[in-house]
Amino acid sequence: MERDRFSRCHPSVTFAFFIVAIGLGAMIMHPAYIIVSGIAASSYYCLIKGYRGLKLLVLSVPLFIFITLFNPLVNHQGQRILAYVFGRPYTFEAMVYGMAVAGMLIVMLLWAGCFNHVMTSDRFMVLFGGLIPTLSMLLTMILRLVPNMMRKTAQIAGARKAIGRGVGEDDPMKKKASDSMNVASSLLSWSLEGGAVTADAMKARGYGAGKRSSYEIIRFTPSDLVMAVGMIMLFTAVVMLIAKGGTAAEYTPVMNITPIGSSGLPGFAAYGIFLMLPTIMHLVEDLQWRISRSGI
Amino acid sequence: MAHFEIRDLNFLYASAKGRKSLEGVDLTIEKGQYVVVCGKSGSGKTTLLRHLKPVLTPAGKRSGKILFNGKDIGELTDREQAELIGYVMQDPDDQIVTDKVWHELAFGLESLGCDQKTMRARVSEMACYFGIQNWFHRDVTELSGGQKQLLNLASVMAMHPQVLILDEPTSQLDPIAASDFLDTVRKINLELGTTVIITEHRLEDILPYADRAVVMDSGRIIEDDVPSNIGRELYLKGNEMFHAMPTPVRSFYLCEGQGECPLTVRDGRGWLDREFPQGAPVRSLPEKEPVYAPDDIVLSMKEVWFRYGRDLPDILTGVSCEIPKGVIYAIVGGNGSGKSTTLKAMCGINRAYRGKVEIFGKKIDKYKSSELFDHCMAMLPQDPKSLFVKKSVREELEEMSKDEARINEVASLCEITSLMDSHPYDLSGGEQQRAALAKVLLTEPRILLLDEPTKGLDSFFKETFAGILSDLKKQGITVVMVSHDVEFCARYSDMVSMFFDGQIITTDSPKRFFGNNSFYTTAANRMSRHIFDMAVSIEDVVELYRLNRGGDRS
Numbered sequence: 024m025e026r027d028r029f030s031r032c033h034p035s036v037t038f039a040f041f042i043v044a045i046g047l048g049a050m051i052m053h054p055a056y057i058i059v060s061g062i063a064a065s066s067y068y069c070l071i072k073g074y075r076g077l078k079l080l081v082l083s084v085p086l087f088i089f090i091t092l093f094n095p096l097v098n099h100q101g102q103r104i105l106a107y108v109f110g111r112p113y114t115f116e117a118m119v120y121g122m123a124v125a126g127m128l129i130v131m132l133l134w135a136g137c138f139n140h141v142m143t144s145d146r147f148m149v150l151f152g153g154l155i156p157t158l159s160m161l162l163t164m165i166l167r168l169v170p171n172m173m174r175k176t177a178q179i180a181g182a183r184k185a186i187g188r189g190v191g192e193d194d195p196m197k198k199k200a201s202d203s204m205n206v207a208s209s210l211l212s213w214s215l216e217g218g219a220v221t222a223d224a225m226k227a228r229g230y231g232a233g234k235r236s237s238y239e240i241i242r243f244t245p246s247d248l249v250m251a252v253g254m255i256m257l258f259t260a261v262v263m264l265i266a267k268g269g270t271a272a273e274y275t276p277v278m279n280i281t282p283i284g285s286s287g288l289p290g291f292a293a294y295g296i297f298l299m300l301p302t303i304m305h306l307v308e309d310l311q312w313r314i315s316r317s318g319i
Numbered sequence: 320m321a322h323f324e325i326r327d328l329n330f331l332y333a334s335a336k337g338r339k340s341l342e343g344v345d346l347t348i349e350k351g352q353y354v355v356v357c358g359k360s361g362s363g364k365t366t367l368l369r370h371l372k373p374v375l376t377p378a379g380k381r382s383g384k385i386l387f388n389g390k391d392i393g394e395l396t397d398r399e400q401a402e403l404i405g406y407v408m409q410d411p412d413d414q415i416v417t418d419k420v421w422h423e424l425a426f427g428l429e430s431l432g433c434d435q436k437t438m439r440a441r442v443s444e445m446a447c448y449f450g451i452q453n454w455f456h457r458d459v460t461e462l463s464g465g466q467k468q469l470l471n472l473a474s475v476m477a478m479h480p481q482v483l484i485l486d487e488p489t490s491q492l493d494p495i496a497a498s499d500f501l502d503t504v505r506k507i508n509l510e511l512g513t514t515v516i517i518t519e520h521r522l523e524d525i526l527p528y529a530d531r532a533v534v535m536d537s538g539r540i541i542e543d544d545v546p547s548n549i550g551r552e553l554y555l556k557g558n559e560m561f562h563a564m565p566t567p568v569r570s571f572y573l574c575e576g577q578g579e580c581p582l583t584v585r586d587g588r589g590w591l592d593r594e595f596p597q598g599a600p601v602r603s604l605p606e607k608e609p610v611y612a613p614d615d616i617v618l619s620m621k622e623v624w625f626r627y628g629r630d631l632p633d634i635l636t637g638v639s640c641e642i643p644k645g646v647i648y649a650i651v652g653g654n655g656s657g658k659s660t661t662l663k664a665m666c667g668i669n670r671a672y673r674g675k676v677e678i679f680g681k682k683i684d685k686y687k688s689s690e691l692f693d694h695c696m697a698m699l700p701q702d703p704k705s706l707f708v709k710k711s712v713r714e715e716l717e718e719m720s721k722d723e724a725r726i727n728e729v730a731s732l733c734e735i736t737s738l739m740d741s742h743p744y745d746l747s748g749g750e751q752q753r754a755a756l757a758k759v760l761l762t763e764p765r766i767l768l769l770d771e772p773t774k775g776l777d778s779f780f781k782e783t784f785a786g787i788l789s790d791l792k793k794q795g796i797t798v799v800m801v802s803h804d805v806e807f808c809a810r811y812s813d814m815v816s817m818f819f820d821g822q823i824i825t826t827d828s829p830k831r832f833f834g835n836n837s838f839y840t841t842a843a844n845r846m847s848r849h850i851f852d853m854a855v856s857i858e859d860v861v862e863l864y865r866l867n868r869g870g871d872r873s
Contacts, residue, residue, distance in 0.1 A: 145419060156429075166418040170460045175705070182705040185666055186719070186762050187692025209708040216704075216744055220413035226374040228416075228427035228475065229401025236432045238425035238442065 027071060028308040029301040030141040033247040034150040036254070041138045043258055044298055048130055051265070053272040055283055056294060057126045063298035064133035070305050071140050079136070087125045094121025100275035120274035137301070149241050156235045164221075168214075175213055179206050250300075257297040264290025320389050322482060322514050323348040323371060328383035330366060330538075340366045342538040344383070350481075351512045353505070355525055355546070357563060358535035360747050360777050364518040367535070368486050371516065372406045398431060405480035405513075409487045409775075411467035420457050421446075423470055427478045441477050449473040449503065463654075465496025472503065476513075483507065485517040490748075490775040493654045493803045498524050520777045523565040523842060527582040534560050547580050563778040566806075566842035570857050574864045587846035595850050599867045603852040604859060606830065611643040611813060616680070617797050618642040618665060618766055623674035625664050634660045636821035637674070642766075642799060642814075645792060649808035649829075650801045651839070652818030658801035659701070661818065662768050665799065666696050678766070697764035701771045703755035707743035712754050715743060719761035726761065733757040733787055749780030756787065767791065769800035773807050785811045809833050809841045809855045830855055 030037065048060050069076035094117050095101075101114025144166060152159035183189045183206070190202045225231075264270065269287040273279040283291050296303075323346070330341040340363050348354055356364050369375045370385060373395055385392040387404075395403070408414050417423045424445055428438045446452045449469055459467065468488060475483070485504065489497035501524045508515045519525055526532060532549045534542035542552050550568035553561040561569065567587030571580050576594075581587040619642070625635040634657040642648050652658050663669040665676060667683045676683040678696065686695070700706060709715045712735060716726045730736045733753040738746060743754055752772065759767070773781050781804075788798055788811060801818075802808055808815055808829060815832040817824045817839070825832070833840040834853030844855045851863045 163417045163419075163422060167415065167459065170458075171412070174460075178700065178702065178705040179708075181663075181668060182698075182700040183708075184688075185663075185668060185692065185698035185700065185768070186706070186759050187689065187697070188718070189688070191688055205708040209705075212707070212744055213704055217410070217413040220408060220410055221416060223375055224408065224414040224471075225416055225426075225430075227372060227401065227406045228478065229398060229430035230426075232397035232401055232430055234432045235429050236434065236438070238422065238429055238438050239435055240419075240421055 028304040029067075030071070032250060033241055033243045034142065034146040035243070036247050036250050037141050037146075038150055039251070040254065040300065041134065041142070043254070045131060045134050045138070047261065047294070048127065048134065051270045051272075052123055052127070052274075053270045053280065054123055054126075055291065056270060057123060057130060059291075059295045060298055061126060061130045061133070063295070063302060064130050064137065066299075067301045067305065068133045068137055070302060071137065076136075079133075083129045083132070087122075087129060090125035090128065091118060091121040094118065094124065098275060102277065114275075116275045116278050119278065123272075123274060146241070149239065152237045156237050159237070160235070171217070172210065172214060175210055176206065179209050179213075254297065254300070257293045260290050260293035261297065264293075320350075321347045321386075322350045322352075322388065323516075324384075324386040324389075325370075326384040326386075328367075328370065328385065329381065330370070330377075331380040332366075332377065333379045338538075340379075340538050341370070344538075344540055346533065346540060346543070348514065348516065351508070351514055352530045353508045353515045353528060354517070355522070355529040355532045356516065356518045356535060357522060357532060357560065358518075359559065359779055360749060362535040363538040364535055365486055366538075368406075368484050368516065368518060371482070371484055372404050373400050375406060401427065401431065402478050403481050405475035405478065405483045407468075407471050407475055407483070407485045407488050409490055411464050411471060411491055414471045415459050415467060418458055418460075420451065420459060420462070420470060421455050423459060424451070424474050424477055426474060431478070441479075445473045445477045449476075463496070465492050465499060468492060468496070468500055469503065472500070476507065480513065482514040482516065485515070485519075487518050487520065487775075489519065489521060494805075495654065497521060501525055520563070522563060526565055526568075534558075536560070546582055550580050559779065562782070566857055567846055570843065570846065570860045570864075573857065573861045584842055584846045587842075588849060591847055591850045594864075595867065599850050599863065601863060601866045602850075604854070604862060606828075609813070609828065611646045613643055615644040616641045617644045617678070618799070619675075619677045620661075620665065621675040621677075623661075623664055623671040623676060625660060625669050625671050633821060635664060635671070638664070638821070638823055640816060640823050640826065642797060644797055645795050646813040647788060647792060647798045647800070647811060648814045648816070649812035650799070650816045650818050650823070651803070651805060651808055652801075654803070656818050657821055658818050659770050661823075662698065662770055662799070662801050666698055666768055667691060668698075692762060694763045694765065696766040696768065697759045697762045698768035699756055699759045699770065699772060701774060703751040704744075706755045706758055707751075710742060711740050712743055712746075712757075713739045715754065715758050716761060719758055729757045729760050732790060733760070734783060748775045749777065749783070752776060752780070752784065753787070756784075760791075764796065766797045766799065769798065769802075771802055771804075772800055773802060773804045781807060805833070805839070806841050806856075809844075 044060070051057070065080055069080070095113045096108060098117040098120065099112050099114065101112070101116030103115035104112045105115055105118070106113045148159050148163060180189060190199050264287060269281060269283070269290055271281045281287070325344055325346040328341055328344040329339055331339050344367060356367065358364050366377065369377055371392070373392055374397065387395065415423055416426055421442065424442045425438055428441055446455050449472070451470065451473060454462065454466065459470070462470065483504070489500050492500060504515060504517065505528050507513050517525065526546045529546050532542070532544065532546045533540055534549065534553065536558070541558070542549055544552065550561065550564050550572055553564065554572040565582060567581040567584060570587065571590060576590060581590045620638050620640050623635055623638040624633060626633045638661055650658050650661065660669055664671055667676070667686070678686065678691070683691070707715060709718060716730065720726055727736070730739060733756050735750065735753050735757055738750055738754065743751060746754060772784065776784065785807070791798060812829050814826060815829045816826040817832070830853050833844055833855040837848065841855050843857050843860050847854045847860050851860065854860045854863055
């Protein structure tokens, strides 16, 4: 898989980014902030996923409309009554609240998609391997075990089929059940035997001979440090704004959304820049390549 | 000072009843030596090797002494034994601990608590030396068997051991991957001076380069000499291990040759050149009549095409073949060329998307699955373990048939009567193979499909197995096998097909098939083709040699 500039950063940096992006995204209900987060998440998601990213965006539109229209059906608070549905008030405030909730949900989904793409299992391992070597070792072995078991299961099923002891679609449940028991017990003895060999191989290479260290396949580079410092500064600005109440927003029963205004602008800008970092880095890298290519 | 000094080592497994696994073993191994340990399965090779690595030494009653660098081997700390003595086992898969190639290379160094700088240097050094840099970031599941075993070797070498112990490292590999692996081991020995102690079935590839060969039998060392002498001693004693010697060695002694024994094909050719400077008057043996009726076709494939998924490449691109009744039909060809896929297409596990497969003249699609695998055809998978689901061999067989008499009959045919109450996992590789075969035979197949049946078997088990196959042939069962084992196919099959590029390219009798090839053929043929025509087995070479020396036709 190709990795872009942001996802090549040290996993501690990218992980911190997602914690902040998703954490703040779930806390702030202010519509302007949700929109900014949405723009940042969807632009980066489309950049890394291409056509498939756009497809998800299009699919999220019906979800957005559904939640928007559904919320007033269960939430009846609000002042401006648009209609009565099943004898209950259907209010404008509840609908706007529904829009905010739907927007937030979709933004979270998009960030989670980006997270999955950037934080692959091996990067996750690098992040926690340094902290808890034994635990990460265990995780690594499980990651090794799962495909192994799947391969063996397929082998056993294939072998049984070729001696006429496989299960077909139209076999009775009882036969299917007893056959899967057979396969499971076979898999167990096979895996136990393999496990004994693995244990020998581990001992032979000094497992348990002393304190383990952990090979760092990804280095923490100076540019990661620059990135981390920048992120901390932007984050501080946002937190200060939140502390002053600049992001407060209430929808029901009375709509009360704090305007951004000149005092809130620096924090809002900081929030936007922070979330746009992956997109900016991706575009800058593209641009650099283009320039260097035209120079050749 | 010797590297290893073993003095009067005796060992009895805790579970064994009376018979010692090692008896009075005396062995001295010098620094930098390349020592081959050979012997039948169960002769104590692995037990001996495991005594040279303290953490792997089995539990049991032991007497005698093992010195490593002049010190008792028991005094080594866990750390020292990990660093100094490297150990590579048989199974390429189960030895791998982690999920990534780079992590596997670093595993040993992590265990020793090395710092980042040392680890980086060592890992990169190993990746370059073993040519791993191109797959450094891959998942281990994506690797081939040969690559996995090379990775196991590299991750042991990353700790810079003084001794490298290898226990049948290539038994699960195809011939090309196996000789690549053994070349690397030899390179390590020559370029780094690492002491190598290895057990192997494939003596052809290693005996010529070894400094010493040690032959074991029932826990004792019966021979310990330079490789060029070992054949002679085994021949004179009439020891069974003689049959495991490389082709040139066996041909030389069976022809009662004089002088230096040839170990390689090159030297074997030289020996024949010296024997027949003007060429041989009798160049070939009369051809045997085919034993099968060419019109009685039991299985035919016509232009069969197959791929595993819509967007995946074609594996079979028009396979055609006709297999007559009662033959042993072998399909040979390179690794990953689609031989096993063909076998699965024959029994309908892989459905062809174009072309026709006919079993006993009836299209395979017309068979119900219950019909097809009952009294009709059955396949023995590559790994016999995938057939075992019960706690004893007897229960395994009872799963297939309720008929006690029939079970006993098949068990005695496969020579597993004495193993009936053992757990299938307690059997050796060759015994597992035969137990699995017995299970398959209880479906009473008329066509038996075998996928790499000789993988991991030593030469004795191979012979037993071949005996069973010829018994089956007498009962009129047709055997179709795919194999890498050129020597086995040349010796025991009736028809051989070459599989290449998704198709069966040629089919012929083994004699003509291998006789006309110059690379993809048996060692006996490569050694004698400039003197004799179409001598594909040692028996052929010996017979021709005798005829040319004035012997009678036998």
